[in-house]
Amino acid sequence: MAGWVLCVTLVLAALAGVEGESRYEKFLRQHVDYPRTSTLAAHRYCETMLARRQVTAQGRPCKPSNTFVHAPAQDLVAACSREPDASGFQSTPTAMGITACRLRGGDTRPPCAYRARQVQHHVRVACRDGLPVHLAGTYAPPQ
Amino acid sequence: MELDIQCEEMSPSRWAELLTTMKSCKTIRLDDCNLSSSNCEDLSSIINTNPSLTELKLNNNELGDAGVEYLCKGLLMPSCSLQKLWLQNCNLTSASCETLRSVLSAQPSLTELHVGDNRLGTAGVKVLCQGMMNPSCKLQKLQLEYCELTADIVEALNAALQSKPTLKELSLSNNTLGDTAVKQLCRGLVEASCNLELLHLENCGITSDSCRDISTVLSNKSSLMDLSVGDNKIGDSGLALLCQGLMHPNCKIQKLWLWDCDLTSASCKDLSRLISTKETLKEISLIDNNLRDSGMEMLCQALKDPKSKLQELWVRECGLTTACCKVVSSALSTNKHLKVLHMGENKLGDAGVELLCEGLLHPNCNIQSLWLGNCDLTAACCATLATVMTTKQCLTELDLSYNPLEDEGIRKICEALRNPSCNVQQLILYDILWSAEVDDELRALEDSKPEVKIIS
DSSP states (O other): OHHHHHHHHHHHHHHOSSTTOOHHHHHHHHHBOSSOOOOSSGGGHHHHHHHHTTSSOTTSOOOSEEEEEOSOHHHHHHHTTSOOOTTSOEEOSSOEEEEEEEEESSSSOSSOEEEEEEEEEEEEEEEETTEEEEEEEEEOOOO | OEEEEESOOOOHHHHHHHHHHHTTOSEEEEESSOOOHHHHHHHHHHHHHOTTOOEEEOTTOOOHHHHHHHHHHHHTSTTOOOOEEEOTTSOOBTHHHHHHHHHHHHOTTOOEEEOOSSBOHHHHHHHHHHHHHSTTOOOOEEEOTTSOOOTTHHHHHHHHHHTOTTOOEEEOOSSOOHHHHHHHHHHHHHHSOOOOOEEEOTTSOOOGGGHHHHHHHHHHOTTOOEEEOOSSOOHHHHHHHHHHHHHSTTOOOOEEEOTTSOOBGGGHHHHHHHHHHOTTOOEEEOTTOBOHHHHHHHHHHHHTSTTOOOOEEEOTTSOOBGGGHHHHHHHHTTOSSOOEEEOOSSBOHHHHHHHHHHHHHSTTOOOOEEEOTTSOOOGGGHHHHHHHHHHOTTOOEEEOTTOOOHHHHHHHHHHHHHSTTOOOOEEEOTTOOOOHHHHHHHHHHHHHOTTOEEEO
8 A cells, every 4th residue: 555655656746847737836846945955156046946946947038036935835835724815815924934036137038147135024825725826925024 | 969958967877878978969068967076077088089069068067176177188188179168156266277277278269268156266367367368269258257356357357358359258247346447447458459249247346437438448349249237336427428438430339238227217318319329229228227207208209210220128127107108109109120128017007008009009010029027917908918919910929927917817818829810929927826727728728829838
């Protein structure tokens, strides 16, 4: 039984490339990096991560902004059981480490150069079927 | 034969497999593949035994100085005819520069060297410059972004430039050079016999103080086609000085990057004159300058001038609102040359886009690529956008990222895309929330129309 479960898991893992990934898997790919990846050049975290996660690539215009959350996926899934706000989005109960990547440069053609900003913010998500599928934004903890 | 791999960790068996392929490749790109100095030993023999290899790109691999040492063994062989070498972000230090110097001095085939994002420092690059001084060196493109260079490098650079009439492109962006050094560099460039075509000095600590000297380069070097001083606080006064050189009849500038330069609407008078008189000017970027509606209106007047040959206008995040859209529309219905219009991150709103569409629909308008990301658009403007998509055969690229278009809006766009008279090939929809049903609809659309790419 355990062997069969393992087999199915492996097959599913193999299928979950960019082609045919679920919206939750796409959310994890584009927005969750936990623990925070240590990159060769610290000032190139955004460039490296966005390329590795296939957000930026040759033939794709540079994405103007993207946020990576440095918390386990389950912490974001937990946000989905919270009360939605007026816009229908749900926030994480605690602030978490994030890196906000913002495009810098004269155009949106690769190579894509970014400015990274690391803060502790609450994360707002849109959920479907109990899973986060869209990162709606982040905000500083109220003082 | 081309090898192009990015972000792939190499197992030993995969590496062995690739080595066999590499023996006959003309170009090799292994970007962020977790390569190290040991892989460089293998690469060195590839360089040695593959006479057709012209391009080697190894960016974002922790090769280190030891790795470069190995690579250069192959690079120094007479059989090597490598033309382009990319070693950005490879954890190199000044120690690599001695080996790179010998390559520069010994390999006349090497025309491009990209070593940005390495802590080479002024001392290291001084050594590189010595290599450039060798008459055997026929370098054309040198990229030294983020190399921890300081003002002291300019003397050595100028000496190298004097000796290198082959040099066409120089990038020193993201090094804290400062005005004194940049002025000195400009004087060196004017004296040098090279026909420099591209000069990038982004984020070099330049202020208006340097702009007179940069202006002199512009009026002296007719060869200079591509200038970027983005991310420097030159301000309106600096721009006014630059325009003296830009407007000079000798100046044949084609691409001008002035993003995040602390410009305001006050600069737009000079910029308008430039756009309407400099017929060589094809692309201008003014991203992240507070030009505001009044500034944009001046630029639009210039676009209406038949002498303007501008093809690409980047005014993302320029503090524009709905108020400027009528004038933009008017410019779009007159101007036939503009192909790319980038207006993202401006509060244009549905009303603004409706106005823009009027101009876009005019038969004179030849816009191919339209960018309206994060412009406060909703489903309300999508019907008109759909009309533009199915009417303007020239429109091939449309960006609507970050706008809360919702299912209703996306569905209208999809309908337009399905229409056979719609030629949009790239639809960019970053970070828009839609339902699972619409998600399926988008995928089905891509399947049924393979020439269409939906990017999200």
